[in-house]
Amino acid sequence: MGDDQLSQLIAENERLRAEVVRLRAASRDAASEALASDLATAIQGLPILVFLFDADDRYVDYRAGRAADLFVSPEAFVGKRIDEVIPPPLGGEFRVLMARVRVEGKELLHEYHLDMPSGRQDFEARIVPLAAGRVAMLVTDMTARKRSDER
Numbered sequence: 001m002g003d004d005q006l007s008q009l010i011a012e013n014e015r016l017r018a019e020v021v022r023l024r025a026a027s028r029d030a031a032s033e034a035l036a037s038d039l040a041t042a043i044q045g046l047p048i049l050v051f052l053f054d055a056d057d058r059y060v061d062y063r064a065g066r067a068a069d070l071f072v073s074p075e076a077f078v079g080k081r082i083d084e085v086i087p088p089p090l091g092g093e094f095r096v097l098m099a100r101v102r103v104e105g106k107e108l109l110h111e112y113h114l115d116m117p118s119g120r121q122d123f124e125a126r127i128v129p130l131a132a133g134r135v136a137m138l139v140t141d142m143t144a145r146k147r148s149d150e151r
Helices: 003-043 090-104 143-150
Strands: 048-053 059-064 108-116 119-129 135-141
Touching: 090 108, 090 119, 090 135, 119 143
Parallel strands: none
Antiparallel strands: 048 059, 048 135, 108 119, 119 135
């Protein structure tokens, strides 16, 4: 085999390797989009809110099973820190809890209430550490359960 043929084989090998990398990335992106769509569908109608935060405690994304469960409209919170949206002292408490989750590397639960337009509602937040300092917060409306427990 001559140098010219060897060079062609090496070039073709590199081209094929790059194509495999591109196809794998495209497959992962499609799978990620499908998973996000499936999760959004599964959450619809449930009393669950999912918030994603960056390393500075800013809302970067959300999914709401019921839009009425949101404290404020998405335009009022996406891109802002949690303590700029949730009233004191609760907003500051959440920042402390998110910092703790990042340091300890394990999820925690926090029960709280908010005065919503429909009245006081009770919630449970499951705060989960993610990669690169991000945090997920899965919030469940516990109002009906708490009221039935009180009876």
